[in-house]
Amino acid sequence: DQQVKQNSPSLSVQEGRISILNCDYTNSMFDYFLWYKKYPAEGPTFLISISSIKDKNEDGRFTVFLNKSAKHLSLHIVPSQPGDSAVYFCAASAYNTNAGKSTFGDGTTLTVKP
């Protein structure tokens, strides 16, 4: 049973527009969520995170929204740039029970067209 799901394998947007990547989770023990970005032949790179005590966290062009009741989070990228083209992974941790261990979704490939 996959505990973190990214239901859209791919997303294509025009440069300058908003990219919205979605993630759903099933384990109510998850209390910390992260987004990573991955280029080919490289390891994932941390992008932004959010604790379950918040519902929004913003860092420059990147904003993560958390809806605990729906067990859903989303990453907004505004404005999207061609360099944002990569695979985006959502990850979740349950600090009190599995400190540090992250459960990842299968990723969404974002393509930003010039």
Added chain:
Amino acid sequence: GAGVSQSPRYKVAKRGQDVALRCDPISGHVSLFWYQQALGQGPEFLTYFQNEAQLDKSGLPSDRFFAERPEGSVSTLKIQRTQQEDSAVYLCASSPSGGPYEQYFGPGTRLTVT
């Protein structure tokens, strides 16, 4: 500064061979993680060290997999009697503390078992 490094970057093994994959974390990072990433999927947790202590090995798929971090820095993931289903990218990550926070990933070792 230096990031997480892994060696070798690519490894081809014949079925039944033993392999050893090395991870050099960022200096001073307390936590070290190993993940297995199959093609088209997200990283899947294997094991976690805090300093030299292996606190969680619940993700190791069988007793053919063994990990160690004897001095709390460099770690080795060993796979004995490799099988075709072991073919994957093995990612190592480190983080400065023991919490659920962002992890710094190496580029991975791509293992192909023939």
